[in-house]
Structures are given as C-alpha cells and as structure tokens.
Amino acid sequence: MLARSGVAKLRLVDFDYVTLSSLNRHATATLGDVGTPKVRCVQRALRQVCKWLDVEACVDIWRKEEGGRYLEGVDWVVDAIDNIATKVDLLHYCHAHDIKVFSSMGAGAKSDPTRVQISDISYTIYDPLARSVRRRLRVLGVASGIPVVYSTEVPGDVRLLPLPEAEFARGNVKELNVFDDFRVRILPVIGPLPSIFGLHIATYILCELAGRPIANPLPIKNRRKLYERLWRDLLTRESRLAGEQLNRLPIDEDDVSLIFEDVHLGRSVVPPHAVPTKAVLVRWDPREEVSVENVVVMEGREAERHVRECWDLGRRPGEVW
Structure with a gap:
C-alpha cells in the first residue's frame, strides 16, 4: 500500500525465505516461490505494480553492531521483527538517533480484527510481545515515543505447532535455525x-x-485518562488517610502505568485476580511508604475492605488476603 500510494523508494531487509507455512499470509508469494527470499518476492511484485518504484531487496538481518547500515537517509523505519532482542535493539537505535520508527507487535495466535489498535508503546495492554518489548525499552531509558500496532485480544490456550517425529529423527532441530537464537517453530x-x-x-x-x-x-x-483517574483516586485516598490534603505523591502517572499494566496486568492483586469493574490503586502495606513496589491494583470494594482491615484494624495484608 505504501508503493501504491506514491512512496517512491523502499528498502526491504529480511533474512527469511518463503515456506509452505507462510503462504497463507504472504500476499506476493506463490507455491513456486517456496525457498525464495521473501524480499525478492515482494520486490518482484512491487515492480509489476509500480514501474517507477525504486525498491531495494536486502536478504540480510539488521544488527546493532552495524548501526545505521540500512537506516541512513530513511524517512521511516517499519519494524516487523519477531526476535525480541533484535526488535528492542532496532527500536532503541532509532529512538536514540531520532529516526522515525513504527513497530508491529505480534499477530500470532490472534483472530479478532476488531481488537487491532494503534497506540504509543507505553499504552499497550494485554499483548505479551508488547509487554516484553516495553519492559526492555524502559531499562534502556525509552518509556514512550514509539507508535505501534498491536491487538488487545487476550491470547487463548494456543500452543506452538508440534514438529513431526520425522524431523527429530533427522537430527538436531535447532540446526534448522537460519540464525542462532531465532525461533524455528511458529x-x-x-x-x-x-x-x-x-x-x-x-x-x-x-x-x-x-x-x-x-x-x-x-x-x-x-x-x-485511566492513569490520571487512578493517580487522583490514590491521592484522594492517601489524603484522607493522612488527615490532610496532599498535593503530590512519590509516584507519577508513568509509574501508575507500570503498576497497572506491567506489574498487575490490569488485574486485581486479590485472588482469583479478576479484571476489576472499577480499578483503583491502594497502598498494600500501610507501614511502608507509597512506592511502585507497595501500590497494588484492586476492585473498589476490595480497596475499601483493605483500608478498613489493614489501616483501621492494623491487620497485616497477608492475613486479610
């Protein structure tokens, strides 16, 4: 669609080859292309559609050691890498060098098209790949600023496809990898x-x-809006418990996002860890200060009981829950 819409130059970088299992989703590949580099198939198809298009096909993998080898002079980078380490390296490199990058999260094991959304990486929810990428980027100092497409569909009980016994009999399955540390099974x-x-x-x-x-x-x-509400509710609760109006908390809205999305996955800390109808944040142990480690997610009624039991009656949280 980029080429059909007038983009004049594209550089395609992918080490992968067309396989039988990828034909169901590879729009430009045919049965005769099995064993052919994917970028060559795309290049051939695009040249048939847009004669003026300058399309470069690179059968290779981007490596952080080579930095901007394939990124010099680009207007946008589209990240569709499966390997988490390489994906994070690319996103971090682009962010550090002010290169616009758009990242695609995982479409595997998803089936509901109505759940596909665009958001900043910091606002992704329910997507395991996005969660892993988000956490690793935070460690590298990148909390936001990268647009992504992902699905809010909660993965069901979907497992990797089993390899036939014949494949194991032929030798070490790991030798089927194109590169070390890249998955074979899908x-x-x-x-x-x-x-x-x-x-x-x-x-x-x-x-x-x-x-x-x-x-x-x-x-x-x-x-x-959710993070703002959670933060304000926590501030109001802490003010009431302190007996005076507080103007700030030791945590901010970014911390609220981390607590709600990454630590508690949008679920109550109270078993069976249901998704709250109206989520609130509350200090877990009243003897400790408010911190990322000491603030939890609860349903509103659970939070009221928690305050009553742990603050008013002095019981330990572990005794209550």
Whole structure:
C-alpha cells in the first residue's frame, strides 16, 4: 500500500525465505516461490505494480553492531521483527538517533480484527510481545515515543505447532535455525491478521508523510485518562488517610502505568485476580511508604475492605488476603 500510494523508494531487509507455512499470509508469494527470499518476492511484485518504484531487496538481518547500515537517509523505519532482542535493539537505535520508527507487535495466535489498535508503546495492554518489548525499552531509558500496532485480544490456550517425529529423527532441530537464537517453530497465524496490521502501519505513515498525522489515537486517550483517574483516586485516598490534603505523591502517572499494566496486568492483586469493574490503586502495606513496589491494583470494594482491615484494624495484608 505504501508503493501504491506514491512512496517512491523502499528498502526491504529480511533474512527469511518463503515456506509452505507462510503462504497463507504472504500476499506476493506463490507455491513456486517456496525457498525464495521473501524480499525478492515482494520486490518482484512491487515492480509489476509500480514501474517507477525504486525498491531495494536486502536478504540480510539488521544488527546493532552495524548501526545505521540500512537506516541512513530513511524517512521511516517499519519494524516487523519477531526476535525480541533484535526488535528492542532496532527500536532503541532509532529512538536514540531520532529516526522515525513504527513497530508491529505480534499477530500470532490472534483472530479478532476488531481488537487491532494503534497506540504509543507505553499504552499497550494485554499483548505479551508488547509487554516484553516495553519492559526492555524502559531499562534502556525509552518509556514512550514509539507508535505501534498491536491487538488487545487476550491470547487463548494456543500452543506452538508440534514438529513431526520425522524431523527429530533427522537430527538436531535447532540446526534448522537460519540464525542462532531465532525461533524455528511458529505460533499459528490466521492469514488476514498480518495484513490488517500492515494496513494500520501503512495508513499511519502515509498520513504522517502527507502532513495530516494521526496525532492522538483513541486508545492513547483512553489509557491516559485511566492513569490520571487512578493517580487522583490514590491521592484522594492517601489524603484522607493522612488527615490532610496532599498535593503530590512519590509516584507519577508513568509509574501508575507500570503498576497497572506491567506489574498487575490490569488485574486485581486479590485472588482469583479478576479484571476489576472499577480499578483503583491502594497502598498494600500501610507501614511502608507509597512506592511502585507497595501500590497494588484492586476492585473498589476490595480497596475499601483493605483500608478498613489493614489501616483501621492494623491487620497485616497477608492475613486479610
């Protein structure tokens, strides 16, 4: 869609080859292309559609040691890497060098197209790949500023496809890797989902290039309001317990996001860890100060009981819950 919409130059970087298992989602590959580099298939198809397009196909992998080898002079980078370490390295490099980058999270084991959304990496929820990427980027000092497409669909009981016994009999399965540390076995992917992810990315970038950016995607608005509410509720509760009006807390809205999304996964700390109808934050141990480690997610009624039992009656949280 980028080429069809007027983008004049594309550089495709991928080490992978077309396989039988990828034909269900590879729009430009045919049965005769099995064993062919994916970027060559895309290059051939795009040249048939857009004669003027300058498309460079690189059968290679981006490595952080080589830095900007494939990134010099680009307007946008689209990250669709599966390997988490390489994905994080690329996103961190682009962020550090002010290169615009859009990242795609995982479409594997997902089936509901209505759950696909665009947001900043800091506002992603329910996506295991996004969670891992977000945590690693935070360690590297990148908390936000990277747009992503992801699905809020909660992964079900989907397992890796078993390899036939014949494959094990032929030798070490790990030798099937194209590169070390890259997975061989795959999660099932329903054909349309990667395309839907790609259309989200293309639309976002085209709007940016046209000077009409999607400035504030809806999920970002909703999550920001949630974090603001959780922070204000916690401030009100702490003020009431302190007997005076407090103006600030030792944690901010970014910390609230970390507590709610990453630590508690949007669920109550109280077993069976249900998703709260109205989530609130509350200090877990009243003897300790408010901190990321000492603030938990609860349902409103659970928080009321927690305050009554642990603050008013002096019981330990472990005795109550």
